[in-house]
Amino acid sequence: ILNVEQSPQSLHVQEGDSTNFTCSFPSSNFYALHWYRWETAKSPEALFVMTLNGDEKKKGRISATLNTKEGYSYLYIKGSQPEDSATYLCACSNDYKLSFGAGTTVTVRA
Amino acid sequence: EADIYQTPRYLVIGTGKKITLECSQTMGHDKMYWYQQDPGMELHLIHYSYGVNSTEKGDLSSESTVSRIRTEHFPLTLESARPSHTSQYLCATWTGGLNEQYFGPGTRLTVT
Numbered sequence: 026i027l028n029v030e031q032s033p034q035s036l037h038v039q040e041g042d043s044t045n046f047t048c049s050f051p052s053s054n055f056y057a058l059h060w061y062r063w064e065t066a067k068s069p070e071a072l073f074v075m076t077l078n079g080d081e082k083k084k085g086r087i088s089a090t091l092n093t094k095e096g097y098s099y100l101y102i103k104g105s106q107p108e109d110s111a112t113y114l115c116a117c118s119n120d121y122k123l124s125f126g127a128g129t130t131v132t133v134r135a
Numbered sequence: 136e137a138d139i140y141q142t143p144r145y146l147v148i149g150t151g152k153k154i155t156l157e158c159s160q161t162m163g164h165d166k167m168y169w170y171q172q173d174p175g176m177e178l179h180l181i182h183y184s185y186g187v188n189s190t191e192k193g194d195l196s197s198e199s200t201v202s203r204i205r206t207e208h209f210p211l212t213l214e215s216a217r218p219s220h221t222s223q224y225l226c227a228t229w230t231g232g233l234n235e236q237y238f239g240p241g242t243r244l245t246v247t
Contacts, residue, residue, distance in 0.1 A: 029177075034175070057232075057233055059235065059236070061235075061236075061238075067240070068139070068225075068237075068238040068239060068240050068241070069225070069238045070238075071235030071236070071237075074233050074234065074235055076233055114178065116178075120231060120232070121166070121183070121185070121231065122168070122180055122183060122193070122194075123168075123180070123229075123236060124180070124194070125170075125177045125178040125179075126177060127175065127176055127177045128177075
């Protein structure tokens with residue numbers, strides 16, 4: 026089991042503000058890091074899959090960075106909107122399975 | 136778009152009953168997974184399969200069992216439900232490597 030930790034557990038952000046949160050993972054034997062967004066009553070959906078140290082990926086107002094040497098990834102939401110309210114999960118993978126963190130629940134207040 | 140189906144979506148059942156949670160996919164993915172999640176907790180892997188006739192236990196011990204007779208189906212069975220089995224169960228598929236996992240909508244199980 027890979028110990029994946031996410032912080033904070035939850036956060037509230039005002040509409041229009043930017044925010045970020047962290048995923049930490051064991052840096053040894055690292056293969057890939059996944060980010061998923063899980064909206065209430067829906068299935069988790071993939072945001073990013075990252076593997077290279079220093080990699081940065083972007084999808085609209087959401088971006089992620091990866092530091093495999095120190096074992097952390099940041100997810101950024103720029104100009105938060107109510108539709109960004111969701112639980113954001115990160116997971117580490119090897120070749121055959123993923124280990125998930127407990128998620129960061131983001132609530133965007135209008 | 137991923138096509139993964141789980142039935143039922145919600146189930147309330149009494150202690151001691153046998154239940155089967157269905158998971159089916161139309162993408163032809165070999166790897167399939169069952170996760171269990173309690174509120175505020177991690178998704179815990181309870182079973183996975185590499186393909187037909189392959190089943191493996193996950194990281195979290197579970198009293199449930201699975202089967203993989205066909206690529207499309209990966210049902211999960213509880214022979215005798217107990218209140219401790221109350222949880223959300225998510226099914227997923229994966230092609231491995233640097234690809235994403237695809238998730239079903241989940242089954243929320245309550246055992247009274």
